[in-house]
Amino acid sequence: MNKSTYVEIPVGPQHPALHEPLLLRVKVDGEAVVDVQVITGYNHRGIEKLGERNTWIQNAYLYGRVCGICNTVHAQAYVQCVEEIGGIQAPPRANYLRTLVMELERIHSHMLITAVMAELTGFDTLFMLLMRDRERIMWSKEIVTGNRVLADYIIPGGVKWDVNKDKLSKILKVLDFIEERMKYYKKVIMEDSIINKRWRGIGIIRKDEALEYCLVGPTVRGSGVKTDIRKDDPYAAYGELDFELITYDEGDVWSRMMVRVDEIFESINMIRQIIKKLPDGPIAGKALPRVIKPGEAISRVEAPRGELVYHIISKGGQRPYRVKVRTPSFSNILNGVIAYRNSLLADVPVILGSFDPCIACMERLIVYDVRKNVEKVVPIRKLIRKRVMR
Amino acid sequence: MPLKLLRETISNLFKKPITIEYPKVLTEVPENYRGKHRVNYNKCVGCSLCAIDCPTGAITMKVVPERKKRYPMINYSKCIFCYQCVYVCPVKAYIVSNDYRLATSDKDELIQKEIKV
Numbered sequence: 001m002n003k004s005t006y007v008e009i010p011v012g013p014q015h016p017a018l019h020e021p022l023l024l025r026v027k028v029d030g031e032a033v034v035d036v037q038v039i040t041g042y043n044h045r046g047i048e049k050l051g052e053r054n055t056w057i058q059n060a061y062l063y064g065r066v067c068g069i070c071n072t073v074h075a076q077a078y079v080q081c082v083e084e085i086g087g088i089q090a091p092p093r094a095n096y097l098r099t100l101v102m103e104l105e106r107i108h109s110h111m112l113i114t115a116v117m118a119e120l121t122g123f124d125t126l127f128m129l130l131m132r133d134r135e136r137i138m139w140s141k142e143i144v145t146g147n148r149v150l151a152d153y154i155i156p157g158g159v160k161w162d163v164n165k166d167k168l169s170k171i172l173k174v175l176d177f178i179e180e181r182m183k184y185y186k187k188v189i190m191e192d193s194i195i196n197k198r199w200r201g202i203g204i205i206r207k208d209e210a211l212e213y214c215l216v217g218p219t220v221r222g223s224g225v226k227t228d229i230r231k232d233d234p235y236a237a238y239g240e241l242d243f244e245l246i247t248y249d250e251g252d253v254w255s256r257m258m259v260r261v262d263e264i265f266e267s268i269n270m271i272r273q274i275i276k277k278l279p280d281g282p283i284a285g286k287a288l289p290r291v292i293k294p295g296e297a298i299s300r301v302e303a304p305r306g307e308l309v310y311h312i313i314s315k316g317g318q319r320p321y322r323v324k325v326r327t328p329s330f331s332n333i334l335n336g337v338i339a340y341r342n343s344l345l346a347d348v349p350v351i352l353g354s355f356d357p358c359i360a361c362m363e364r365l366i367v368y369d370v371r372k373n374v375e376k377v378v379p380i381r382k383l384i385r386k387r388v389m390r
Numbered sequence: 391m392p393l394k395l396l397r398e399t400i401s402n403l404f405k406k407p408i409t410i411e412y413p414k415v416l417t418e419v420p421e422n423y424r425g426k427h428r429v430n431y432n433k434c435v436g437c438s439l440c441a442i443d444c445p446t447g448a449i450t451m452k453v454v455p456e457r458k459k460r461y462p463m464i465n466y467s468k469c470i471f472c473y474q475c476v477y478v479c480p481v482k483a484y485i486v487s488n489d490y491r492l493a494t495s496d497k498d499e500l501i502q503k504e505i506k507v
Contacts, residue, residue, distance in 0.1 A: 057443045057445075058443065058444075125395060129398070142419070147424055150472075160473070188395060192395075
């Protein structure tokens with residue numbers, strides 16, 4: 001068949017299946033997908049430029065707002081960099097509390113994407129039930145931090161509020177409830193016929209491809225690659241906690257989702273360990289660091305979606321010189337196009353959903369020309385159009 | 391398995407709905423929920439730390455001639471309720487509350503205009 005006879009179908013940017021603006025140009029031959037082109041750039045907010053104007057303290061709140069769902073990991077990555085440049089050390093209790101909030105966030109993020117995937121599959125009952133139970137996790141996050149989504153909890157040098165025994169026992173009760181419910185939902189995901197038909201054997205990424213295309217997080221662990229920043233490069237209190245690294249070998253949509261479901265159990269385990277081991281002592285340094293000495297630092301954390309990298313350059317003073325953010329969705333959404341091969345048009349939203357896409361996270365880019373020594377901002381849309389993906 | 395999920399769905403028909411009828415029934419919030427906060431001007435020493443740290447610039451300092459000092463004023467339409475001001479205040483001059491009902495028909499109501507000392 002001649003290439004020009006393929007039909008091009010736009011999925012998005014305003015599409016009922018996708019909750020955030022992203023355009024997939026899907027070339028189809030009948031029902032079969034021939035080629036997918038990802039086009040982004042609908043959600044650019046200029047956060048990195050704004051970060052250069054704000055003070056170090058203000059930025060801890062600004063970078064929590066890069067992504068709503070994973071706001072504490074963004075704050076943690078930013079704060080880690082600042083602490084490294086400034087030579088500040090957070091007290092052990094603060095490290096444990098940070099880990100507690102980050103794990104609560106991982107549970108609710110994974111429950112959210114499992115619910116959304118159930119909805120994309122057409123299984124609305126599971127969606128409703130999961131979202132109902134997820135609210136309890138949000139509530140326990142609210143107990144610790146004071147807000148159900150945007151924690152604003154982590155600041156350079158420690159955390160803002162302390163916990164007491166009453167709060168911790170409330171969280172433990174919620175965890176018992178969630179663990180029991182998730183065991184049931186795991187059984188549903190493993191045995192239900194609708195889910196098995198829509199998720200198994202679809203959107204396959206082989207192990208070698210996953211490594212070659214630099215995919216991160218549960219997406220790459222679903223292809224059998226053992227990588228997790230919490231294990232590889234422990235930060236906060238992860239080095240002192242005992243948890244398993246979960247991988248599935250199939251590489252399809254189902255295995256990517258099962259990694260997330262199993263990680264919920266690991267997170268529940270970790271929170272129980274944290275509550276048991278929580279050390280006494282101060283939760284923050286005596287004074288907030290308002291001036292940071294010149295320097296440069298890179299920090300990595302494991303966001304619910306994968307590896308999150310922050311690179312901060314300080315030239316001294318009250319403001320950072322440059323804050324570079326590389327979010328996990330950036331590599332997962334753009335390089336994940338290999339998963340659409342040999343799939344049907346109806347599977348496209350399901351495959352995209354299995355990457356846990358977070359569009360708000362990924363819309364930023366600056367190109368640095370080493371030879372000419374110039375820096376220029378290039379819209380992602382322009383770069384993507386140059387790519388030919390097959 | 392499908393039958394078990396069906397059983398749960400049917401049992402939910404006879405349970406109390408999880409949805410809260412908001413204006414009639416208020417949502418329960420924990421005690422440390424970050425709601426509307428205000429300044430206790432009798433305690434405030436006018437150090438401006440809250441205004442310097444505010445991420446959105448919602449706090450402005452205004453001179454009160456009788457007292458010859460600058461005091462913070464909060465613009466609630468800009469405020470993101472991160473409570474950095476509450477955290478950083480050296481004399482704990484901020485009065486916190488759980489009030490999350492900030493909706494208003496007039497935007498000017500959200501902007502503090504005068505300081506009652």
